[in-house]
Every structure is written in C-alpha cells, then in structure tokens.
Amino acid sequence: MRHRTMMATAAFATLIATSTFAADLPGKGITVKPAQSTISEETFQTLLVSRALEKLGYTVEKPSEVDYNVAYTSIAAGDTTFIATNWQPLHDDMYAAAGGDNKFYRKGVYVSGAAQGYLIDKKTAEQYHITSIDQLKDPQIAKLFDTNNDGKADLTGCTPGWGCEAVINHQIDAYGLSKPSPITRATTRR
Structure with a gap:
C-alpha cells in the first residue's frame, strides 16, 4: 500500500x-x-x-x-x-x-472569509445595549451570563488545545476580562 x-x-x-x-x-x-x-x-x-x-x-x-x-x-x-x-x-x-x-502539501483555499466571534441572543443584546465583549467587565452584564451562580459570566468556546482557545484566552486578557475575573475560563468548551 x-x-x-x-x-x-x-x-x-x-x-x-x-x-x-x-x-x-x-x-x-x-x-x-x-x-x-x-x-x-x-x-x-x-x-x-x-x-x-x-x-x-x-x-x-x-x-x-x-x-x-x-x-x-x-x-x-x-x-x-x-x-x-x-x-x-x-x-x-x-x-x-x-x-x-x-511533511505536508497544502494549496489553495476552498473556504474563505471564515470569521470567529461571540454570539448572544438578540433580545438580551438589545435590552442591555450589549455591543462588545468588553462590556462583560460590568458585573451587572456579566451576571446575565452566569449560569452556575459563581458570579462570573460563563463563556462557551472551543475545545481546549485548538487555535481558537488561544484566541479566546488572548482576547479575555486583551479586553481586561481576567482581573477581576468576570469570565470563568474553565467553562471554555464546545
């Protein structure tokens, strides 16, 4: 073979x-x-x-x-x-x-324009005027996404080890969402 x-x-x-x-x-x-x-x-x-x-x-x-x-x-x-x-x-x-x-051969693209982002339901976004992830620094906004009552917003993300995990973790730090920690990192999962 x-x-x-x-x-x-x-x-x-x-x-x-x-x-x-x-x-x-x-x-x-x-x-x-x-x-x-x-x-x-x-x-x-x-x-x-x-x-x-x-x-x-x-x-x-x-x-x-x-x-x-x-x-x-x-x-x-x-x-x-x-x-x-x-x-x-x-x-x-x-x-x-x-x-x-x-070791590999790769050539061309058959899926272009792919994007990553964060999604929330439209009703919540409009009711609380949420337009950016950095608004999760506001404890009142973060509380809206706290599903386990630990005082932190729960973010569902990609599988640990994937490239998007690094992007998510970078953005959590870049937007100042890690200190004080309004987002539970342990809940980044698919």
Missing part, C-alpha cells in the same frame, strides 16, 4: 478536471485514509475531497474522527493520508509542530 502525505486544503479542481474516463486512473490500487475533526460541520469538506479521490480511482476508507493535533501528527507519520480542513492561522502552531511544509 502506498501512502502519500497530503493536506487537502485545496479545491481539488485539478484532480476533478483529470479525465476519469482514462483506462488507468491515478488512484487505481491506492487506498487513502482521511482524518476529520470532531466538528460535524466539517464533514462536508471531508466528503467532498473523498468523493473527488474516489472518482480518480482511489479507495477511500472511512474517516477517523480525531482532534486536529492528532490528525496532523498521524498524517506526518503516514498513518493517515489527509485532512480536508486547515484553518490558517489558527492551526499554524499544530501544523508546524507536526512537520509543517516539510
């Missing part, structure tokens, strides 16, 4: 453009093993890339659902063939730690 280490962050338009009617498809006899994150909405990207590879003759195994750092490490080791998502710059540290450009 031949393993090719690649990062499927490209649109794979060039792969799809290859004639699938050729007698010898480029993937004939090659099995690939995708990895995908535990985020269900990223399944589409994995299925899209898997379908393109199947059309090129590759045998595509069922994806392994793992955290990003495990995916990068397993691709670098040759245990997995690809992951169809690579969020830059959020994943840059994990990508580099697993070998970066020396």
Whole structure:
C-alpha cells in the first residue's frame, strides 16, 4: 500500500478536471485514509475531497474522527493520508509542530472569509445595549451570563488545545476580562 502525505486544503479542481474516463486512473490500487475533526460541520469538506479521490480511482476508507493535533501528527507519520480542513492561522502552531511544509502539501483555499466571534441572543443584546465583549467587565452584564451562580459570566468556546482557545484566552486578557475575573475560563468548551 502506498501512502502519500497530503493536506487537502485545496479545491481539488485539478484532480476533478483529470479525465476519469482514462483506462488507468491515478488512484487505481491506492487506498487513502482521511482524518476529520470532531466538528460535524466539517464533514462536508471531508466528503467532498473523498468523493473527488474516489472518482480518480482511489479507495477511500472511512474517516477517523480525531482532534486536529492528532490528525496532523498521524498524517506526518503516514498513518493517515489527509485532512480536508486547515484553518490558517489558527492551526499554524499544530501544523508546524507536526512537520509543517516539510511533511505536508497544502494549496489553495476552498473556504474563505471564515470569521470567529461571540454570539448572544438578540433580545438580551438589545435590552442591555450589549455591543462588545468588553462590556462583560460590568458585573451587572456579566451576571446575565452566569449560569452556575459563581458570579462570573460563563463563556462557551472551543475545545481546549485548538487555535481558537488561544484566541479566546488572548482576547479575555486583551479586553481586561481576567482581573477581576468576570469570565470563568474553565467553562471554555464546545
């Protein structure tokens, strides 16, 4: 079995453009093993890339659902063939730690303009004129989001270890929300 280490962050338009009617498809006899994150909405990207590879003759195994750092490490080791998502710059540290450009191939973008942010319900935002996360410094505003009565706003965020965790923690510090601590960091979770 031949393993090719690649990062499927490209649109794979060039792969799809290859004639699938050729007698010898480029993937004939090659099995690939995708990895995908535990985020269900990223399944589409994995299925899209898997379908393109199947059309090129590759045998595509069922994806392994793992955290990003495990995916990068397993691709670098040759245990997995690809992951169809690579969020830059959020994943840059994990990508580099697993070998970066020396171990992976990534080209192009098929999801652009992605953004991160904080969401609250419209009714609360309008009633209390909340327009920015730094308003959580106000104990009365923070109390609105205190679900466990510990006097701190509870923030639901991403899985610990993901790039967005670092962004959230940076913003908590940058907006002065850590001292006095109106936000419970331990509740950053998906």
